[in-house]
Amino acid sequence: MKDAFLYALGVITLIIIGIDIQRIAALPPEAAQGTIFKIIFFHVPVAITAMLCSCVALLGSVLFLITKNFKYDALAVSVTEVGLAFLAANLVTGSIWGRIIWGVWWAWDARLTSALICWLLYAGYLMLRRAIEEPTQRATFAAVFSIFAFLDVPIVFFSIKWWRTQHPQPVFWGGGSFPPDWTRVFLWQMLAMALLAILMVSVRLREEESQREIDSLRRMAHSF
Amino acid sequence: MALFLLQTADDVAREIGRLQRNYEFLSYGLTAAWIILFAYVMMMLARQKRLKREIANLRAMLDEKR
Numbered sequence: 001m002k003d004a005f006l007y008a009l010g011v012i013t014l015i016i017i018g019i020d021i022q023r024i025a026a027l028p029p030e031a032a033q034g035t036i037f038k039i040i041f042f043h044v045p046v047a048i049t050a051m052l053c054s055c056v057a058l059l060g061s062v063l064f065l066i067t068k069n070f071k072y073d074a075l076a077v078s079v080t081e082v083g084l085a086f087l088a089a090n091l092v093t094g095s096i097w098g099r100i101i102w103g104v105w106w107a108w109d110a111r112l113t114s115a116l117i118c119w120l121l122y123a124g125y126l127m128l129r130r131a132i133e134e135p136t137q138r139a140t141f142a143a144v145f146s147i148f149a150f151l152d153v154p155i156v157f158f159s160i161k162w163w164r165t166q167h168p169q170p171v172f173w174g175g176g177s178f179p180p181d182w183t184r185v186f187l188w189q190m191l192a193m194a195l196l197a198i199l200m201v202s203v204r205l206r207e208e209e210s211q212r213e214i215d216s217l218r219r220m221a222h223s224f
Numbered sequence: 225m226a227l228f229l230l231q232t233a234d235d236v237a238r239e240i241g242r243l244q245r246n247y248e249f250l251s252y253g254l255t256a257a258w259i260i261l262f263a264y265v266m267m268m269l270a271r272q273k274r275l276k277r278e279i280a281n282l283r284a285m286l287d288e289k290r
Contacts, residue, residue, distance in 0.1 A: 035246040039253045085264040089257040096253035100246060203268055210275040217282040224289045
């Protein structure tokens with residue numbers, strides 16, 4: 001992607017985030033939980049963004065195995081890395097919310113445990129890539145591992161429906177609702193996180209391009 | 225009456241304490257999350273810099289060989 005587009009995307013994202021922070025600060029505290037509830041405006045959008053990243057990683061991995069085109073492998077690794085950062089932010093914000101509401105930093109319930117396993121699986125994916133030198137073998141093994149890792153994503157998503165968990169039911173499909181102005185802020189924050197992820201993935205894709213250039217230059221250097 | 229006022233003052237102090245703790249932890253949460261994302265961006269930029277340096281070195285080496 002062109003530099004100008006990336007800079008424009010960055011500026012738009014920063015503006016939306018800035019406006020969102022102002023709007024979130026202006027909202028009144030929630031009746032039962034108080035101010036800490038506002039963490040939901042960060043905790044949930046980063047979780048949804050991380051899940052979208054894992055869906056794109058699955059798509060990239062499957063497409064790589066079918067076509068053997070390295071641009072899909074580059075996409076898979078880029079979204080996985082960005083998704084991992086977002087999932088880490090999700091786990092940390094959730095833990096801090098839990099300390100206030102549950103009185104503990106961590107509970108081994110189905111949602112939290114499956115999300116942690118998901119993070120570990122995708123971290124394993126990145127470690128696996130570092131362990132294999134040969135590019136085709138690395139991309140193939142990584143794609144298979146990514147498909148395997150994705151099996152945990154539906155478990156994370158539906159865990160609060162399938163089991164009785166300490167984690168609260170979702171606001172939107174768990175019978176709850178937000179006031180309209182809260183929903184608006186939430187959706188804007190969702191957009192901001194998605195744009196931030198797109199920006200990060202675009203930058204990360206460039207690194208993959210550079211890495212491929214290095215690989216080809218090394219091959220040329222060896223052939224002399 | 226005095227007992228009632230004392231109890232009310234206690235309740236108000238407890239509520240203020242709860243609100244402060246709430247704000248404190250909200251700021252911890254948001255700060256931690258932004259630090260994670262910012263650290264990742266910094267890591268990416270550093271890696272990009274290293275890759276560019278490596279490309280320049282390889283090109284220089286190839287030019288020398290030619």
